[in-house]
Amino acid sequence: MVKSVIEQGKAVTKTALPLMEDFYTVQGEGVYTGHAAYFIRLAGCDVGCVWCDVKESWDEEAHPTVKVEDIVSKAAAMPGRLAVITGGEPLMHDISYLTQKLKEAGFQVNIETSGAHPLSGDLDWITFSPKKFKQPLPEIYEKAHELKVVVFNKSDFAFAEEFAEKMAPDCKLYLQPEWSKHEKMMPLIVDYVKENPKWHISLQTHKFMQIP
Ligand code: SF4
Numbered sequence: 001m002v003k004s005v006i007e008q009g010k011a012v013t014k015t016a017l018p019l020m021e022d023f024y025t026v027q028g029e030g031v032y033t034g035h036a037a038y039f040i041r042l043a044g045c046d047v048g049c050v051w052c053d054v055k056e057s058w059d060e061e062a063h064p065t066v067k068v069e070d071i072v073s074k075a076a077a078m079p080g081r082l083a084v085i086t087g088g089e090p091l092m093h094d095i096s097y098l099t100q101k102l103k104e105a106g107f108q109v110n111i112e113t114s115g116a117h118p119l120s121g122d123l124d125w126i127t128f129s130p131k132k133f134k135q136p137l138p139e140i141y142e143k144a145h146e147l148k149v150v151v152f153n154k155s156d157f158a159f160a161e162e163f164a165e166k167m168a169p170d171c172k173l174y175l176q177p178e179w180s181k182h183e184k185m186m187p188l189i190v191d192y193v194k195e196n197p198k199w200h201i202s203l204q205t206h207k208f209m210q211i212p
Pocket of ligand 1: 049051057113
């Protein structure tokens with residue numbers, strides 16, 4: 001059972017979280033591509049993307065519950081001070097305590113989310129990656145800094161535009177080919193970005209670099 005420090009009303013601030021993995025690497029995607037970062041991959045996801053490449057993250061019971069202090073002290077042992085909270089769907093958990101402790105240790109805190117669960121925590125950068133399989137909550141539209149739409153087939157361009165209209169004016173817009181389809185979709189994405197230059201291309205460069 002996950003411990004909490006606040007258990008009144010709906011707010012449950014978790015002092016321990018189900019953790020699939022955490023590791024120090026280089027961010028491969030989006031605006032922070034190329035930045036050294038400590039990745040914290042929380043377990044649990046109810047979104048159910050058919051092409052998900054981390055399906056082993058879905059069942060949070062399959063992963064240990066780890067004290068936030070232990071996660072942060074491991075991260076703080078590395079030289080970088082950028083943390084990326086990902087999943088799974090990390091916002092299935094209240095991450096307020098995790099972000100508080102990361103901030104106390106001097107980290108910039110980024111998150112990658114489908115937006116399907118309420119935002120929590122003190123976040124410096126929100127990457128919103130909406131999925132067709134579970135609708136996002138509208139609160140994220142004004143708050144996200146980066147919209148990243150995974151392109152799996154042609155219909156995803158219309159899906160991407162549907163969200164682009166809802167985002168804040170300064171939100172960065174990225175199209176990213178789904179890894180297993182990148183050879184097929186890349187020419188279409190290149191043409192699309194040339195025609196619609198508000199969009200940029202995000203590649204999963206960590207996969208080309210063969211790093212986690
Ligand atoms: S939201 Fe992410 S972790 Fe969840 S199913 Fe989709 S790709 Fe996988």
